[in-house]
Amino acid sequence: MIDRLIKKIEETQAPIVVGLDPRLNLIPKHIKEEAYEIHGKTPKAAGEIFYRFNKEIIDTIYDLVPAIKPQVAMYEQYGPEGMEAYIKTIDYAKEKGLIVIGDIKRSDIASTAEAYSQGHIGRVEIEEESYTVFNQDAITLNPYLGVDSIEPYIQNCKTYDKGLFILVKTSNPNSGEFQDLDVGGEKLYERVGRSVNQWGAQLIGKKGYSQVGAVVGATHPEQAADLRKLMPRSYFLVPGYGAQGATAEDLKGYFNQDGLGAIINSSRGIIAAYRNEKYQKQFTEKEFALSSREAVIDMKKDLQRIR
């Protein structure tokens, strides 16, 4: 998976992942109205709206970026019909050749972790039949429970060529509450980072990077530079660019000398670009996906300054 991701990053020259985190209040009126007319103002309609919105964005940006990152919470909140839209989004993005990083941040142990692992990056068995359910290429995980909460996924990374991005240092204002605690001369997030590095050592691809990467928020440039040294073979999935305040300058230290090692996420900045004055001059609300395309091009240019 990591080699495929790197290949696509090199082809597109865009270390960018588009966060598909739809919210009803960010979606153009015409899409919502059509769905409400057919399904009423129901969870079913919400799912349809999300999928149609995502599909149009995917259709317009799939040649520019290597990957998308749908945030499962946005879909899950609407129940089974939301989950249906999540799966349809994944499948459609893969059809268009995109790599899909499922932002699920799951955390559990033993047979429970195995169930998540089979459902999200493996196959579930029903007697002699087997199915892929959430067919993501990679997923995010929370490390608080320790290595036995991660192992069931490592196995599927090997079997099915999948990837993991494990939360190391998150982008939120209170991320330091536990992550920055001193644990014997280093911070907890550094200790977690060293573990992630170790967990991934058995899964190094042809380009020298591991299938086990790390989530490192764009809002912590100094810590990221230290982590970069501590875990040189881990790809960083970096949230927090744009809407959360980080700029391209902040991101220099997230990359290695080879220009690789990080993929920067932008969600609202791209999917809701049509609400940004800058793009409203060029495109109407119905052309929202074209605004998203412009926003991707602008982000790509912005990141090229620092690579």
Place this chain on the structure above:
Amino acid sequence: MIDRLIKKIEETQAPIVVGLDPRLNLIPKHIKEEAYEIHGKTPKAAGEIFYRFNKEIIDTIYDLVPAIKPQVAMYEQYGPEGMEAYIKTIDYAKEKGLIVIGDIKRSDIASTAEAYSQGHIGRVEIEEESYTVFNQDAITLNPYLGVDSIEPYIQNCKTYDKGLFILVKTSNPNSGEFQDLDVGGEKLYERVGRSVNQWGAQLIGKKGYSQVGAVVGATHPEQAADLRKLMPRSYFLVPGYGAQGATAEDLKGYFNQDGLGAIINSSRGIIAAYRNEKYQKQFTEKEFALSSREAVIDMKKDLQRIR
């Protein structure tokens, strides 16, 4: 929620929560065969099988225990149809007067945490309509991201009288990898425990316990006794009894002097009791739910020795 839980614990004299973590290989043949005949060996069948299995267990034990704890991973792995069974299980248990603790262990920030919170313990809005989706009474959460990943749930605890159980010290063999790290004279799990105590201080019920509780594994009796002192008003949700090796003796320190303060989970030990020789003498496989009932009665007796 916490007052309702305590009231039911007192009524049943059973500080027990039954973990509804179904797995196909633990379910009696006759239930599976009927579903396969109608739906084939499909995710739809898996969901139907889980719901029918859960329903029969709920029907047989609802008068004995205060609560059930379905593990969402077991359902989620089968996709939307699994989630449908999860929701139906919750709704049916609530119909029978049981309190439902959703074991979801979610972790995320900002608007994403809000989406989980609305979907799982709040209401989601679709324009002027609003819906309850996963109508749990309480959920489990992972604290690694800090207080701003918890706040969106606290708000819904107030608005909708819901509860949280936050992972403090988990029951798995490698739980100590990060949770036991020394963070300036205390362990990380103690530091987390103190935070949980503080987060819950604004939500104390009539019996002196907070709507914000903690997950503390049954496999760590000494640490639990320390935590008990550190967070006297937090209810402990305790996994690891039975299948994971902890016995009633291990659990004494999880309770307060008032005999309250902990609710012990058993999953496999109860739902798969029909596979235990002890109950096989009394009941057939088709009477699996009666074996579960006996197992609950035995667990209740076992716990009464130490309370």
